[in-house]
Amino acid sequence: MSEQKIVLQAEHLGIHFGGLKAVDDFNLELCEGELVGLIGPNGAGKTTVFNMLTGVYEPTEGKEYLLGSCLNGKKVYQIVAAGIARTFQNIRLFREMTVLENVMAAFTKDIKYGMGRTLARSGGFWQEEESAYTRAMELLSLFGLQDKKAELATNLPYGQQRKLEIARALATDMKVLLLDEPAAGMNPTETAELLDCINLIRQKFHVSILLIEHDMSLVMKICERIIVLDYGCTIASGTPAEIAGNKRVIAAYLGEEDEEEGSVC
Amino acid sequence: MMKLKKDSQKGTLLNFVGIAVLFAALLVFQQSSFASPYMRGILIQCCYVIIMVTSLNIPNGFMGQFSLGHVGFMAVGAYTSALVTKALVQVGVPYTGLPGYAMFLVAVLVGALMAGLFGLMVSVPALRLRGDYLAIITLGFGEIIRVIIQNIPIAGGKGLAEGQAGQPLIGIKNFSNMYVIVGLTIACVALMYAFVRSKYGRAIKAIRDDEIASEAAGINTTYYKVLAFTVSAFFAGVAGAIFAHRGLGTLQTSDFTFVKSTEYVLMVVLGGMGSLTGSIISAVVLSILPEVLRAFAQYRMLIYAFLLVLMMLFRPIGLCGTWEFSLLDTLRGIRGHKPKKPQAPAGVKREEVSEDV
Numbered sequence: 001m002s003e004q005k006i007v008l009q010a011e012h013l014g015i016h017f018g019g020l021k022a023v024d025d026f027n028l029e030l031c032e033g034e035l036v037g038l039i040g041p042n043g044a045g046k047t048t049v050f051n052m053l054t055g056v057y058e059p060t061e062g063k064e065y066l067l068g069s070c071l072n073g074k075k076v077y078q079i080v081a082a083g084i085a086r087t088f089q090n091i092r093l094f095r096e097m098t099v100l101e102n103v104m105a106a107f108t109k110d111i112k113y114g115m116g117r118t119l120a121r122s123g124g125f126w127q128e129e130e131s132a133y134t135r136a137m138e139l140l141s142l143f144g145l146q147d148k149k150a151e152l153a154t155n156l157p158y159g160q161q162r163k164l165e166i167a168r169a170l171a172t173d174m175k176v177l178l179l180d181e182p183a184a185g186m187n188p189t190e191t192a193e194l195l196d197c198i199n200l201i202r203q204k205f206h207v208s209i210l211l212i213e214h215d216m217s218l219v220m221k222i223c224e225r226i227i228v229l230d231y232g233c234t235i236a237s238g239t240p241a242e243i244a245g246n247k248r249v250i251a252a253y254l255g256e257e258d259e260e261e262g263s264v265c
Numbered sequence: 266m267m268k269l270k271k272d273s274q275k276g277t278l279l280n281f282v283g284i285a286v287l288f289a290a291l292l293v294f295q296q297s298s299f300a301s302p303y304m305r306g307i308l309i310q311c312c313y314v315i316i317m318v319t320s321l322n323i324p325n326g327f328m329g330q331f332s333l334g335h336v337g338f339m340a341v342g343a344y345t346s347a348l349v350t351k352a353l354v355q356v357g358v359p360y361t362g363l364p365g366y367a368m369f370l371v372a373v374l375v376g377a378l379m380a381g382l383f384g385l386m387v388s389v390p391a392l393r394l395r396g397d398y399l400a401i402i403t404l405g406f407g408e409i410i411r412v413i414i415q416n417i418p419i420a421g422g423k424g425l426a427e428g429q430a431g432q433p434l435i436g437i438k439n440f441s442n443m444y445v446i447v448g449l450t451i452a453c454v455a456l457m458y459a460f461v462r463s464k465y466g467r468a469i470k471a472i473r474d475d476e477i478a479s480e481a482a483g484i485n486t487t488y489y490k491v492l493a494f495t496v497s498a499f500f501a502g503v504a505g506a507i508f509a510h511r512g513l514g515t516l517q518t519s520d521f522t523f524v525k526s527t528e529y530v531l532m533v534v535l536g537g538m539g540s541l542t543g544s545i546i547s548a549v550v551l552s553i554l555p556e557v558l559r560a561f562a563q564y565r566m567l568i569y570a571f572l573l574v575l576m577m578l579f580r581p582i583g584l585c586g587t588w589e590f591s592l593l594d595t596l597r598g599i600r601g602h603k604p605k606k607p608q609a610p611a612g613v614k615r616e617e618v619s620e621d622v
Binding site for chain 2: 054075081086088092095096097101105111113119130133168169171172
């Protein structure tokens with residue numbers, strides 16, 4: 001792994017809300033094409049890490065780099081333009097828009113025509129629209145959603161909503177994809193489909209993925225490395241096999257066997 | 266390939282035919298015994314109300330950012346354009362015939378640009394808020410604009426140099442040619458439709474559905490919100506300019522009170538938040554209805570309220586929901602093609618989006 005190009009790098013990233021340290025000294029080196037899992041008990045700060053990486057929260061400490069350029073202080077949409085896309089723990093689709101529009105909305109920043117050409121419907125307006133349409137349909141057919149393009153997003157079944165959200169994230173033309181509990185609330189069949197879906201994305205787009213997930217079998221199956229958070233601190237990181245045998249991780253999830261002091265941080 | 270373009274061109278062609286038919290009907294109407302000044306007045310009222318309601322639908326319906334002060338931008342457009350025509354007449358530009366209409370169109374454009382400028386100025390601070398707070402602040406801005414106009418000397422009395430603060434503006438020339446005004450209305454609706462059916466429309470609808478997700482999809486929400494608000498104010502300015510030159514010759518600030526704003530909001534809601542077609546229908550119906558119900562004039566607001574309650578109970582998405590009329594689809598429907606239209610399910614209610622990411 002070490003000879004590979006580092007895409008996303010977080011150095012000593014931390015945030016505190018008043019006196020509460022939500023995340024402390026978070027370090028990450030995400031290589032090209034790598035899939036890293038981020039796990040930890042509820043309230044460990046996983047989603048907070050995502051929010052810092054995507055610019056929703058401004059980290060109070062540390063730096064974040066995408067391909068060497070610093071992202072600190074950038075707005076959410078600027079970070080998306082730089083190449084980090086995400087999905088949400090509770091699905092956030094544009095519910096009253098069609099499936100097709102959901103994906104096409106993510107092309108907004110790439111579509112070049114301005115107000116004049118919009119109102120006059122000339123000078124490449126239709127070429128732009130057409131190419132956005134074609135690209136959106138390609139993405140949708142990748143997830144088997146092409147027949148549902150005219151359906152309102154809110155009417156899709158849960159599993160397909162997840163897929164649509166991932167398709168929309170992919171439409172931003174990202175280099176790094178952050179998936180926040182994609183398998184939450186899914187039945188085993190849907191989870192299996194999701195697994196295929198993630199593998200497909202990795203093959204086709206060569207993206208790096210950071211994955212938050214509670215479904216341990218999924219995490220162990222697909223992640224190349226795992227980072228474990230507890231109370232905002234990184235308590236372990238390594239390959240799935242290493243993590244599965246790590247005492248502190250087991251303690252964090254199941255509670256400690258003997259009352260060892262000071263093992264929290 | 267290029268199916269979108271071909272469809273659109275077919276549609277445009279058909280729409281031109283439709284517009285031609287409309288103008289022919291207008292011609293017949295002009296010649297008929299129906300065409301009293303009263304009837305013409307109603308028609309012109311329909312026109313500026315249509316522009317007002319469709320333009321208000323952009324922030325309120327398509328973007329879901331509730332604005333209650335829209336009539337303030339109408340006032341800016343009305344007064345600005347009235348003063349422009351006054352000034353032009355004063356310097357000796359002929360106000361009859363073709364130069365007159367050129368002058369009118371210039372005044373409309375200047376009024377609309379001024380209203381757009383005000384929209385920009387108001388929206389930058391206002392759109393930091395949302396929901397009820399935005400409604401209150403826009404209401405406040407609407408009133409501020411009205412009070413300012415009331416207190417500047419050039420916008421009262423005879424206007425310009427001879428103006429008197431606090432007086433109605435009088436002596437505005439009449440530019441109520443029906444063909445010009447109907448044409449202007451069609452152009453405005455077409456432009457707004459083009460705006461909504463583009464990346465801009467998709468962006469503002471995305472903002473309506475989920476602001477956090479639209480940021481995460483790379484949409485600069487602040488920019489698109491301000492833009493949509495400005496565009497909307499611009500067209501409200503056009504409506505104001507038509508209103509100012511509708512032939513009564515006077516403008517007073519009491520034409521632009523908060524009550525008027527709520528009336529327009531009502532029409533947007535009744536027609537369907539996010540449907541220009543619905544806005545047009547409700548604008549026409551609710552402009553004509555009070556005239557038909559002259560005898561019950563004092564019960565008008567009561568009837569409105571009752572209508573709104575009924576609507577919210579039985580069809581909360583409004584008359585048309587988000588459906589748009591399309592001549593092309595209608596004709597295809599008649600010929601047996603099935604139009605693929607997503608229909609919002611009746612009874613859909615937009616839930617409040619929780620702010621926790």
